[in-house]
Amino acid sequence: MSVLKACSKLAENNCASFINGKCLGDISCPVFNQVICEGLRCPYFETAVLPADKNLQESYSVEVLKATARHSSKKCKGCGNTFKTDNYRIQYCGDRCRNHGKKKANRIADSKYRQNEKSALIKA
Numbered sequence: 001m002s003v004l005k006a007c008s009k010l011a012e013n014n015c016a017s018f019i020n021g022k023c024l025g026d027i028s029c030p031v032f033n034q035v036i037c038e039g040l041r042c043p044y045f046e047t048a049v050l051p052a053d054k055n056l057q058e059s060y061s062v063e064v065l066k067a068t069a070r071h072s073s074k075k076c077k078g079c080g081n082t083f084k085t086d087n088y089r090i091q092y093c094g095d096r097c098r099n100h101g102k103k104k105a106n107r108i109a110d111s112k113y114r115q116n117e118k119s120a121l122i123k124a
């Protein structure tokens with residue numbers, strides 16, 4: 001049984017907020033749905049339910065560490081520094097680098113355009 005599956009079972013059996021597959025009958029429970037790795041975590045489960053199973057708590061924190069390492073640390077495409085983000089689509093550490101990257105891309109497109117123009121002239 002995987003760690004997340006075991007957590008899901010634990011939540012189902014022991015979590016006081018767990019009602020019919022949902023948290024307080026309201027929102028779907030991330031623990032039960034085993035989506036902890038996508039950045040959704042339940043503080044109540046982690047502090048009140050999980051400590052009942054020490055072994056599972058340990059494996060769970062390893063899983064969370066692995067998941068957060070994968071999602072939150074990124075290398076900026078502009079300056080090369082590592083920065084933290086929850087958004088996997090973000091490629092730059094800030095606006096400055098993002099604008100810089102855009103300009104660079106424009107310049108490359110520009111010089112390509114000029115080259116095409118030149119070769120067109122040569123052919124003609």
Ligand SMILES: [Zn+2]
Pocket residue numbers: 076077078079080081092093094097
């Ligand atoms: Zn940067």
